[in-house]
Amino acid sequence: MTGTVIATGLTIEGEITSDGEVVVHGSVRGSLSSNDAVSIASGGSVEADIQADSISVAGQLTGNVTATERVDIQTGGRLIGDVKASRLTIADGASFKGNVDMDV
């Protein structure tokens, strides 16, 4: 099964639900949920709440994030919003503003 790729230059306004992996190079406004991994590539911009297995942020993300596995904010990534996940990494050089709930 092919994953979903939102390429540079494409904008989606609305709701995305997917069984597979979602990669965002372009922009998404609305909501995004996946039963697999979601990654926001460098240059990608998302204004949406995200629900997924794992979430990786190398671009810009504004919205609350819930992951069943993990959230990784990578170098150059920027996340504004609350994170709910059992595992979270914030790389050196990443920006983050929000609350963390690790389900302790």
Next chain:
Amino acid sequence: MSDQSVIGAGSLVRGNLSGEGSLEIAGSVEGDISLSGDVNIAESGSVSGSISGALITISGEVSGDVTSSESITVDANSSVTGALSAPRIGIAEGAAIDGQVRTGGGAKAAAPRTAAAESAAPARPVANRPAAAKRPAAAKATPKKKAAQRRPPPPVVPAPRKGSKARKKTRRR
């Protein structure tokens, strides 16, 4: 890789997609798609909403108007409910289409088409009477036939005929 977007099988987008680059849809989209690049709807793909793009290939299901600046290809076993409009349209045997199909002008034809219909209207009073201009096309059809009977082939007749065809088409829409 990053200028080709893909809506994978098992993905659903409810909302509008717009921008540059090309797009392949193997999942479903409920909303309008407006792209400068190519749009390919795979066999497993479905779209309910309007689509506009450059080269549009439909192998799945579309319910909505499809407008292309270059060409539309409708493959066998696909189905389209809605109008197709493009400079070039190809329809394979086995494709199910329910809607108007228009080739020649693509997206740009929409405006000139109405302009052409309007410019055809003043041509008619010259052939008949100026008062007839505001009457519906059906009412005009009779005087035109009479005129044709009186003078069978003169060059005056073909012009109003063309006009009447263009006019009826636009009214039907």
